[in-house]
Amino acid sequence: MDLRLIEAFVAVAHHGSVTKAAEALYLTQPSVTARLHTLEQELGQKLFIRSRRGVVLTEAGSRFLRHAERVLRELEEGRQELADLRAGRRGQLILGAAPAISTYFLPPMVARFAHANPDVELAIRTGHSEDILRLVLEDAVHLGLVRRVVHPAIDSYPVAYEELVLVAPPHHRFASRGEISIAELADEGLVLFDRTSRWHELTWALFAAHGVTPNVKLEIDNVETAKRLVEAGLGVALLPRIAVEREVNAGTVVPVVVADAPPVRREVLAIRRREAALTWPVQAFLMVLPNRGQELRPQPAAR
DSSP: OEEEEEEEEHHHHHOOOOOHHHHTOOHHHHHHHHHHHHHHHHHTSOOOEETTTTTEOOOOHHHHHHHHHHHHHEEEHHHHHHHHHTTSEEEEEEEOOOOOOOHHHHHHHHHHHHHHOTTTEEEEEEEEHHHHHHHHHHOOEEEEEEEOOOTTTTEEEEEEEEEEEEEETTTSHEEEEEEOHHHHHHSSSEEEEETSSSSHHHHHHHHHHHHOOOOOEEEESSHHHHHHHHHHHHEEEEEEHHHHHHHHHHHSSSEEEETTTTOOOOEEEEEEETTTTHHHHHHHHHHHHHTTTOBBBOOOOOO
């Protein structure tokens, strides 16, 4: 059914006059009358009767009016939703992030974005960088936050740098000194985390570059447990700085400088599939991320 017929019918019903409805629709009176006649023919019912006060709805017209109004109302809501989608006020944003980023860095960014875009539906999926890359390529996530990856089908946006820091319990001899050598660290009981992560590879590469083999006391599959073990005095650990910020501030672990070793750092990127639509939600989220070159630290959440 032609929506123009429904618009003419609703306008006449609301104004009680073909002339006033024509003025409201910026149409001629004969044009509105013709649309009414066409609609009545399609429905097989008389919708109006003429009276001294203009036109009055028949019983069939009264029954049809509420359906016609609903159609126009839903159409307008659909138009508004699409307008909101274009403006970034609605839509969906699915993020993917590597474990430490999703746990320690992403929540304040999501809070800031959600505060500014309350009608955007948000979802977060986690995994190692290779997993997030695959999800981006499959369009299962709109934007991924990962360590440096290279693929011809993605665009990447430098976000920040992530760094490992050596932490020890407060009573440990390393804590009182504040600075040690890589050889001393290799002889100490070391807590390692997440064998499948890139950090694990970089940790072993650090010791190998100096010709020493670390004394691994414990190996854990997540950062949180590694922190708790250090706090309990069961060893020292090289952990992402962002993951131990709270514990360092609270004094439950102490950062220690490895004087003769270079910083173990990696760049964090936001990635998206190059051919995917650069939607308003994606653009808006990129705007809340920190600038390139900033060290990865927890950010204040939006109030």
